[in-house]
Amino acid sequence: MKSTVEPAWESTVDIDSLAAWMTDRGLGSGPLTDMTPLAGGTQNILLRFTRDGRDYVFRRPPAHPRPNSNETMRREARLLRALAGTDVPHPELIADCGDEAVLGVAFYLMEPVDGFNPIGQLPQPHAGSPAMRHDMGLALVDGIAALGAQDHQALGLDDFGKPDNFLGRQVDRWRSQLAGYAEFDGWTGAEALPSVGAVGDWLERHRPERFTPGIMHGDYHLANVMFRRDGPELAAIIDWELATIGDPLLDLGWVLATWPDGKSGSTVSVEPWDGFPAAGELVARYAGRSARNLSAVDWYHVLACYKLGILLEGTHARACAGKAPRETGDRLHDRAIHLFERAEALIR
CATH class of the missing domain: 3.30.200.20 (Phosphorylase Kinase; domain 1)
Structure with missing residues (x-):
């Protein structure tokens, strides 16, 4: 082996x-x-x-x-x-x-970044200030608002992605990925994910008709940023390997899908958590920093849950076939279930 x-x-x-x-x-x-x-x-x-x-x-x-x-x-x-x-x-x-x-x-x-990643135990002074933690959450959203506001063509990135029909490709792309897990012996199957079919169908029926293409990070959440050591501002957005030209509102959806809600299935963990803004405050902050239309923000939240849940389920499928640690696979399967439960609640 x-x-x-x-x-x-x-x-x-x-x-x-x-x-x-x-x-x-x-x-x-x-x-x-x-x-x-x-x-x-x-x-x-x-x-x-x-x-x-x-x-x-x-x-x-x-x-x-x-x-x-x-x-x-x-x-x-x-x-x-x-x-x-x-x-x-x-x-x-x-x-x-x-x-x-x-x-x-x-x-x-x-260049090295003078900052810290917030996952796990926060350092001081952030750990001792709920107000600073609140501003950290707002700063997280400011990062993608700034990114989505960039003119990718003026920056020489007009061929960096394929924005045509970007939203129209999403459900089929991830539905196919999920179906592909059947190759792993012992996988519990898509039926173990709550309402996976219904969520996909809802996304297809409610897809926004148009969007303004821009730079998107592709995996934007608390684990992929660094904060300043002396304040709540972002020091840097990191891990750009999934960046492309698409719909930047999916980055906001990704933040919402990974935002801790007090349940064990949350995909990121920061301690202490009290003081961080609620999800609604994150959306309001983005709206105040961006000219993009947020009327379909729940759609992006659901799409992020759908995509991330299917990605995490891939590790579970490999673990069922002995190709990944079983403990890790089971943990990520629980997170995938949590994401689909979150999506199910949103589409209701």
């Missing part, structure tokens, strides 16, 4: 080749020191290091890249370059390399 343990970063990054590449681009000289692996929301490899007194963060695909991993790295770097100078909080791109011959994969270097 193939091991699921990722190799240590030392075996995945040729430091000498990286240093030579940096030297060729005028990014310092001498050794790369203080190499420190950073935790990320994905299996992508993140390293912080210092050269000539300057700090860098290096990002490359996982040790065992997926078929599209290198193209994803190139897309991330392109997007970060395009966002330079905008009011969207993001890690600043220093340099990137799409040529896989250098390190065997595409990669890029970015």
